[in-house]
Amino acid sequence: MHSKQVLFTLMTAMAGVGMAADASDVHQLKSDEFDAFITDNKLVLAEFYAPWCGHCKALAPEYETAATELKDKGIKLIKVDCTEESDLCQKQGVEGYPTLKVFRGSLDGPTPYTGQRKSASIVSYMVKQSLPAVSVLTKETIESFKTSDKVVAIAYFNADDKKSNETFSSIADSLRDDYLFGAISDPAVVEAAKVKAPGVIVYRTFDEPETVYDGAFEKDAVTSFIKTTAIPLIGEVGPETYAGYMSAGIPLAYIFVEGDEQKTKFTDGLRKLAIKHKGKINFATIDAVAFGAHAQNLNLEQKWPAFAIQETVKNAKFPFEQDKELTIEEIEKFTEKFVSGEMKPSIKSEPLPEKQGPVHTIVAHNYEDIVINNDKDVLVEFYAHWCGHCKALAPKWEELGALYYNNKEFAEKVIIAKVDATLNDVPDEIQGFPTIKLFAAGKKDAPIDYSGGRNVEDFVKFLKESGTHKVDATEALAKSQEEAPAEAESAGKAAPAATEEKTEEKTAEPTAEEAAKESKHDEL
Structure with a gap:
């Protein structure tokens, strides 16, 4: 190509970029x-x-x-x-x-x-976000509304039924970020829909296009119906769906597959089982090529195909024995045994530490003792060994631990701890690394998520304000910093505001779970 042609091509390309x-x-x-x-x-x-x-x-x-x-x-x-x-x-x-x-x-x-x-x-x-929580529909608008999103919930009311209307509006307010909600009270439309008012029909772009709810019009029951119906009979776990499965509140059965042939085999073969346990267990395939590393989070080896059930609420894992051939029949037997309560969960844990230091080391086998079974305020960092932000936090966390550990009065009321949530099974669902939670004395069943700055002063303030014991280590921190100003400046200095993601940007192959943990809702 002549130089003039090259120049013309480059100019054209640059002009295209400018126009774009x-x-x-x-x-x-x-x-x-x-x-x-x-x-x-x-x-x-x-x-x-x-x-x-x-x-x-x-x-x-x-x-x-x-x-x-x-x-x-x-x-x-x-x-x-x-x-x-x-x-x-x-x-x-x-x-x-x-x-x-x-x-x-x-x-x-x-x-x-x-x-x-x-x-x-x-x-x-x-x-x-642009629509009201509940869109009021007419016979002219209802058909187009039904197909305006992947999942649409429409309530069919009698015109004078204010109670049911209020109940549905409350449900819509709480779930408006996830689904579209509409309501109609036209008697002819209600009759044509063949639903007993008050009732709800969920319209979907997958599985059966319409599913009817005509049970008791109570908030919890209708909410559960909508959330359950919104999940495919046998879906697929990935960065965009993981959080939804975790928030569904019921066990998730993973089928790790390689390629479309395996996926079709298990999707078709397990359909009857998924129908039988609909609303009690969610079944989903997961791409073993893209997200095979997620198997370790379910205590599985990376050998395919593979199967495991996770109790999402308790974060308990039930992996299928991988020395046996994975067949449809074996999955059915395994699932029925799980449902009957005969199966014990698999527990992944690092060895118990020989001794504890200023920052207590938590593993699966001592989690209850350190975090739950005591009357102390316990501040826990859930981290991942590969997480760069966790590594950056480490010296500050050690300084924080020493502040309370080395003061007898503080140590009787506060524990600073950490756990590698990728190497130990913990009951808490962790959405990003590092995640910090306070298990306040007397309120262990309702941990408080920490979302403040990542410096020692902020952690001290948080423990004082949110802990049951209201331990104030402000003066002790100031004194320790006076005694070692150079070290304190390095360890306690606040990180520059908004310099990077709050969760680790990984270079290694991420799991499906980790992909969903990028900044709490990021994708691959």
């Missing part, structure tokens, strides 16, 4: 534009990012696609570069990248975006 950038439907805002844009638009999704952030780069094309799809619906997507607009990002409380927030025509009370970071999920989430 100019055509972006994502609004890049500066600090002096932000307030007016937010107040001038009814619904805005804002991304606060840094150009060097790997998660932000992965989100960028998905965010662009979503912006284009939402443009015609009057929903705006914006982004703010926090390396240039640091004051604005600090004002918005940005502590990690990317941070996404939903604004509703006001600068007051933005809510965190809690959906997945894929374009389809962003669109679905924001459309739900």
Whole structure:
């Protein structure tokens, strides 16, 4: 190719890039534009990012696609570069990248975006935010509404049934981020739907397209029905579905498969079993090639096909013996034994530590003794040995542990502890690393999630304010820092605000669970 042709080709390509950038439907805002844009638009999704952030780069094309799809619906997507607009990002409380927030025509009370970071999920989430919790439907609008999302719940009422209407509105308010809700009281439409009012029909784009609920119209029962029906009979575990399975509140049966042939074999073969236990156990395949490392979290070896059941509430694991051939018949026998309560869970644990230091080391076999069976406030770090952010926190955590451990009065009331949640089975469902929880004395069944800054001063303040014993180690910390100013400056210095994700960005192959733990809802 001649030099002129090369130059022309490069210029054409560069022009194309410029046109693509100019055509972006994502609004890049500066600090002096932000307030007016937010107040001038009814619904805005804002991304606060840094150009060097790997998660932000992965989100960028998905965010662009979503912006284009939402443009015609009057929903705006914006982004703010926090390396240039640091004051604005600090004002918005940005502590990690990317941070996404939903604004509703006001600068007051933005809510965190809690959906997945894929374009389809962003669109679905924001459309739900744009609608009332319950859309009032007519015979003209109901048909299109039924197919407006993957899962749509429509209530059929008698016009004068205020009680059921209020119950359904309450359910919709609590689940509006997950599903679309509609209601109709047109007698002809109710009759045509062949549902006894008050009743609910869940419309889906998978399995049976319609499932009817006509039982007692009580909040817990209807909520359980909707959440159960929203999950496919035999679905697939992955970054976008993992959190939903974990929050369903019932056991999850994993089938690790290699390739479409194995997937089809087990999906078809286990259909009757899944129908039999619908609402009691969720069945799902998992791609062993992409997420095989997740097997270790279920106490399985990476040998395929494989099967395990996880009690999601208790985080108990029941792996199928891998020295036996995995067949449909064996899975059926295994599942029935699990349902009957005859099976004991498998427990993964590191060895018990020979002695404890300022930071108590928790393993599965001493978890109850250190965390639950005492009258102390126990602050626990759930970490992963591969997590870079956990490694960065380690010296501060050791300093915190020493502060309480070396003071006899404090040590009688407070324990600072840590557990590698990837090497030990713990009853808590961990959504990201590091995760920090306070098990306050007398309130062990309701641990408090810590979401503050990661420096010693913040942890001390948190224990004082949230612990049962209200231990105030502020003066002791100040004294220790005076005695060792250089060391304290290095160990206790606050990390720069919003420099990276709060969970580890991994280079090794992640598990499906770990993929879902990226910044609490990130994808591969």
